[in-house]
Amino acid sequence: MSIRERLSGNEAAATAMKQINPDVVAAFPITPSTEIPQYFSTFVANGSVDTEFVAVESEHSAMSACIGSQAAGARTMTATSANGLSLMWEMIYIASSLRLPIVMSLVNRAVSGPLNIHNDHSDAMGVRDAGWVMLFSENNQEAYDNLLMAHRIAEHKDVQLPLMVCQDGFITSHSIENIELEEDDKVKAFVGKYQPEHYLLNKKEPIAIGPLDLQGYLFEHKAQQAEAMKNAKNVILEVSKDFEKTFGRKYGLFEEYKLDDAEIAIVCMNSTAGTTKFVVDELRNKGITAGLLKIRVYRPFPGEEVAKALSHVKAVAVLDKSDSLNAIGGALFSDVTSSMFVNGVNVPTVNYVYGIGGRDTTSSQIESVYSDLQEIAKSGKAENPYRYLGLRKEEN
């Protein structure tokens, strides 16, 4: 039986980690994910987990220790945000290249500079091509559920890649909401045991990891990583199906909210999807056929499926909570539009960069996007596709 609780997103993540009971957690505090290692240290101090907690002196060392630990044969987890992830950056690539299924809870926050502790997705977008599976979560429930599925996906023999579960800093990490928790033994049974094929601590089969990998081999090794990322898509679907069977909550690569018959659609990730659903409902009451496509699996990017799901609409707006500063638009916009193009879907699409540095995104702003989309749908033209939402106008 599920247990009804009220938890913040950080509490939900820490609870999932407690139930997973990993062998090692190595983490360094950073706002807004600090609570995760804090709660977890309490579990360690009270003996409610078997985990060795490594209280490292930096995030670079956190990821280095996670790599050492996972390579040694231990199921390993960590949590971080923003600059913490930036400091890990070098090791993030190494973790995936060594095919180590480390699981991270990433509580999204703006990357400096200047310094800002609030939510946007610039941290996650900085590692989008690093070879990690990336799942996004609308609320505390999804952050919890994604973490319960994380190890099964990451450790799968066809994947063997690290995985991060993202949620919005403060907006979900510090907001207390209702949540359905699962029982410890059921979670344990669902997650299963970690049984690595090769690991440093196996005396019977010493191995060497992390070579100098020159022109003769690196290309093939990178291609294997790319293949594993492609494989992850089906594995995510399989695991999600089993999750639904076990716990009753359904997950796919993305969520389509009133999208089947929609004429105009927004694509976004994490907590903004909640606000957007509210707006979709309001517009539907007014007879406007608005819909939403909420990305759950950002890496691997389900390009073909996204393109197909959007093929029938008349106008699309992609919301990016991170500016790519590249003069053509945000990262999610690039992924969505290129997927549409290569799959032959020609729907006028615009991009809104929004919510930077924790700027509040209101339902009326989302509504304004839909009203822009109505215009675009009418004219069939998407002019100035690289736009801002909620940017303060210069005052005269």
Next chain:
Amino acid sequence: MAYNVRKIMAETPSRFTEGHRMCAGCGAPVVARHIMRAVKPEDHAVVCAATGCMEVSTFIYPYSAWTDSFIHTAFECAGATLSGAEAAYKSLKKQGKLPEDEHTKFIAFGGDGGTYDIGLQSLSGAMERGHDMVYVCYDNGAYMNTGIQRSSATPRFADTTTSPAGKVVPGKMQSRKDLTEIMVSHHLPYVAQTIAVDNLKDLYEKAEKAIYTEGPCFLNVMSPCPRGWGYATEDLMQINKLAVETCYWPLYEVVDGVYKITYKPKNKLPIEEFLKPQKRFRHLFKPGNEWMIEEFQKEVDKRWQELLDLEAMTNKAE
């Protein structure tokens, strides 16, 4: 059991094999091989190397010179990487997920670049957290892997590619950092400074103590570089000998804070003896540069005296 180098060489298998690509005359492979010999044959080891000469010459895909498990991640994080592996061991052992009768030792190797400089934080963190591991710095006194750039371990006046001996600036103008003392300040159970000299007894015994002392231990091992220092490859052992006999590289250990100098030369040789065979100090012997040798000697004398004082102070009867 008394140390017998022939017996050790003949009877313990080398856990660091031939076929690696370190330069002829390099001090590091001698150090690595002999330290690994101090691991009991029945024990398993996880070795971690920082990026550097040793890593790029001993593990070029698909070949490895290490018969134990080995991991390399990056330049600045051998301490943290190995601390993770050790935490995994502790956790799995505690949970009964590893055979009870098997023991694994954790040994990191980093050059002075990866240890004195870019990896200092990671090393300090791992030592402070008390992981049961040994960190070995093979100190060749510059960033040799990238082509002889100065490090904080480079001695004063040395000619390197980023502290060249020029017309105005005569080599590196700063003194070298004393990493061994920094590690002593971490209050570790065992810290030692050693070198491959004579029959390698000092190196072996300190390695054995470090590996089999529970908790975080540190070895600083001077490992000359023929390319960076400019000596003939066959002179490696002679250079090592001179480093010790001039007290440029004193051999000592600190056990729970108590200093013991493990070798005191009967006749301390003048520093010129150590400097002369090395091309990096060639400019010190030009007319008009006598002051540089004097300064060098003064610094060596001062550091040696400080060490003698520390030994006397920490061994005083209560």
